[in-house]
Amino acid sequence: xxxxxxxxxxxxxxxxxxxxxxxxxxxxxxxxxxxxxxxxxxxxxxxxxxxxxxxxxxxxxxxxxxxxxxxxxxxxxxxxxxxxxxxxxxxxxxxxxxxxxxxxxxxxxxxxxxxxxxxxxxxxxxxxxxxxxxxxxxxxxxx
Numbered sequence: 001x002x003x004x005x006x007x008x009x010x011x012x013x014x015x016x017x018x019x020x021x022x023x024x025x026x027x028x029x030x031x032x033x034x035x036x037x038x039x040x041x042x043x044x045x046x047x048x049x050x051x052x053x054x055x056x057x058x059x060x061x062x063x064x065x066x067x068x069x070x071x072x073x074x075x076x077x078x079x080x081x082x083x084x085x086x087x088x089x090x091x092x093x094x095x096x097x098x099x100x101x102x103x104x105x106x107x108x109x110x111x112x113x114x115x116x117x118x119x120x121x122x123x124x125x126x127x128x129x130x131x132x133x134x135x136x137x138x139x140x141x142x143x
Contacts, residue, residue, distance in 0.1 A: 025129035029136035031121045039139045045081045050101035063104035064125035076126045079142035
């Protein structure tokens with residue numbers, strides 16, 4: 001009897017922990033002084049999938065990525081591009097092999113992405129919405 005209760009409790013805890021990421025919000029950010037005010041999911045997707053290397057306003061876009069191990073990465077790609085990280089890696093492998101594009105610069109964490117974007121007027125990245133501060137400007141939110 002106790003084993004059954006313990007198993008149900010463990011399953012409930014696992015469900016809660018596993019779904020915590022589903023409630024996370026992702027913010028696509030640019031430099032606070034960037035002329036870019038807002039972007040659509042399609043525009044963001046084009047930059048992060050190597051289909052475009054510029055902002056809607058015409059300026060060069062330098063995308064930054066996060067490690068495979070970062071939960072925000074899977075959430076970002078799933079919500080914004082409709083692809084999982086394995087599909088994104090495969091797409092980038094094809095682009096790199098053909099010489100058509102260079103993948104986004106990978107940084108270690110949301111804090112590193114925010115710091116890089118804050119210091120580079122052409123940078124664009126994604127971070128947890130809770131990490132946003134005045135050093136960056138949100139141009140798209142994936143809730």
